[in-house]
Amino acid sequence: MRISLSILIVLAGSASKAGAQTTQHERDVETLRAAIVRSGEAFNARDHAAMMAPVARDLVLTYPGIPDMGYDSLSAGYRRMANPPAGVTARTVPTVEEILVSGDMAVIRITWTTTVTETTPARSTTRQMRDMQVWRREADGGWKLFRGMHFRNPPATPPALPSTTTSGG
Numbered sequence: 001m002r003i004s005l006s007i008l009i010v011l012a013g014s015a016s017k018a019g020a021q022t023t024q025h026e027r028d029v030e031t032l033r034a035a036i037v038r039s040g041e042a043f044n045a046r047d048h049a050a051m052m053a054p055v056a057r058d059l060v061l062t063y064p065g066i067p068d069m070g071y072d073s074l075s076a077g078y079r080r081m082a083n084p085p086a087g088v089t090a091r092t093v094p095t096v097e098e099i100l101v102s103g104d105m106a107v108i109r110i111t112w113t114t115t116v117t118e119t120t121p122a123r124s125t126t127r128q129m130r131d132m133q134v135w136r137r138e139a140d141g142g143w144k145l146f147r148g149m150h151f152r153n154p155p156a157t158p159p160a161l162p163s164t165t166t167s168g169g
Contacts, residue, residue, distance in 0.1 A: 028101045032135060032143055036110060040094045046082040048075075056136070056144035063150050087119035104137035111153060128153035 035054050042050030052075055061069040069077075084090060092114040100107045110131040117124045134147035
């Protein structure tokens with residue numbers, strides 16, 4: 001009986017540890033999801049400081065066709081976006097597709113749908129960009145974006161119809 005009680009105590013301790021890990025994992029996923037949502041809100045509010053808040057100083061972003069971008073160049077780009085020309089507004093909505101967390105590292109896949117509206121001439125365009133972001137937990141326990149790949153999601157195009165030929169008899 002004494003051995004059985006000891007085994008139960010050990011198993012109960014292991015089960016509570018597993019539950020705590022699951023709970024921490026769920027908290028991490030929700031924290032990261034909220035950070036992505038806040039990033040979209042900051043963009044829409046043209047809040048440069050809030051846009052840069054989750055970004056690590058050693059950031060490296062890769063965009064097709066241009067040199068890798070660091071913290072300072074991203075910050076400059078966000079400053080330009082935060083001050084668009086008169087009559088131009090841009091709104092973005094993130095769609096989080098996947099958040100994978102392992103210890104102090106996380107990978108997030110996101111589609112950003114951004115609509116730019118101009119008053120003169122009156123027009124609106126929408127584009128989608130895809131992100132693969134790598135985040136790390138910092139010493140203070142917070143999460144920072146430190147690596148990423150960003151690329152345009154081209155609009156779906158219908159498949160070409162096969163050409164048909166007819167022969168007359």
